[in-house]
Amino acid sequence: NVYSDDKKGCYLSTRYLISRGHKKIAFAAYCEDNPLLTDRFNGYRAAMEESGLGCDPDCIFSYSPSYDDGIAAGKAIAGSGHKITAVVTTADICAIGVMEGARLAGLRIPTDLSVIGYDNLSVSTYTTPKLTTISQNVTKKAETAMKLLLEKLRTGHVEQPHVQLDVELIERQSTVSLL
Template sequence: MIYGKHSKVSEKTIENIVYLVKKYNYVPNSAARMLSSNTSNIVTVFLPEADDENIFRNPHHITMLGAIENDIRKHGYFLMISSSITLKDLDKNLHAWPMAGIIMLAPTPEEVKYMLKYPNLPKVFIDSHSTEKKAAIVGIDDYRGGYLAGRYLVNCGHKNIGYASYHPDYNDILQNRFNGFSDALKDAGYPLKKENIFLGLTDYEGGLDVANQIADNDLPITAIFATADEMAIGIMEGAKLNGIDVPGQLSVMGFDNTPICRYTTPKLTTIEQDIAKKGRLAAKLLFDQIKSGKVSHRTINLPVRIVERQSVVHI
């Protein structure tokens, strides 16, 4: 009766039940409803492997999850978060919980291909360069982001430029950013030097380590691009601790334009991607699938742009 099915219930009984519902502030048990109806109102967001790190330290992930959760809640669904390390873990999660749909952040091409084995499960992938034609993907032009960063630093007069990121072969996202950046420097006549490539964790501590390497080896780098804002901020702080003036002696540029860029000294120049919009679009594509019962095969790439602040100087 509570769900509108009261054709066989008397008016008096309905009145009594409604009275009791209001009196005791009854809330339906979602788990019981899912079991009885064989449906689910859970949307699971799978985050990439975090190397045993706290996944909620990542400002990119937090911004993304906030946008997704807001849309999911508006549709009357609930968000579940999981970080799967292997395909076996992924499979366990899929069979352990009833899910209305899933959103995967930065899945590998292998993971995308594996998930397509579940044709009846609505799914959207964020930041994946998978070539699977049956996948719904929301991302950005990572190559252009890297190229814009390289061209910008060259146009600011820098010739000896560094690059800081995780290993480019970790995923296609980083590989494309590296390729774009490297091509921009090559096109300008200043090819990226091997000794100017710094690989490590793309977090604050990773940035500190990069700055220490620059200082310890007395490298004549005048500018550096990091593929994550948090890493760029670590480089700025590490440079200062080593007596290197930012941006006077070392210009620093990041990627993402997370909120923390505005609170650093100097404020961080970065490549902006609309992280929240990616999350909202992913949620929209997912609920389109849930409502229609049809799997979407759309790929959407959002634009990127440079946000100029104070951490890069013209020389």
């Protein structure tokens, strides 16, 4: 089992936004019955609570991490009336949808709404603005999984069957500092 530190990923996203002066930060994902997305939500919540901002239920938008639901989330965030200035998502494709939905609802990215994705998909460099995201280094995940598989085939067992890889924030253009 090769996986990323999902909790840390959304923790980093949220702390980054907080460090840039954002206080009303939304979280966009439906994470019930999904341990991976729950870990990401727990990272968001930990950063919000640690900073003293708390985890406001009005800032949680339960949409699946897809492009179409991202559009719906972006529209909902824009129309919420809660003065949200940033959003943390659990997938780049959802973040791209959030940017489109918010734009359709009259917001400018990142001037009115900063957006951070998750995955560092290559498409993130083609959006306008380019998407700030969390990289989970998919290439390294694949290489590590292949190494473990080959070890299992050669020896019949794997010394370390669970490997957690680190994540990093990739800063691009979809966020703005409020400071």
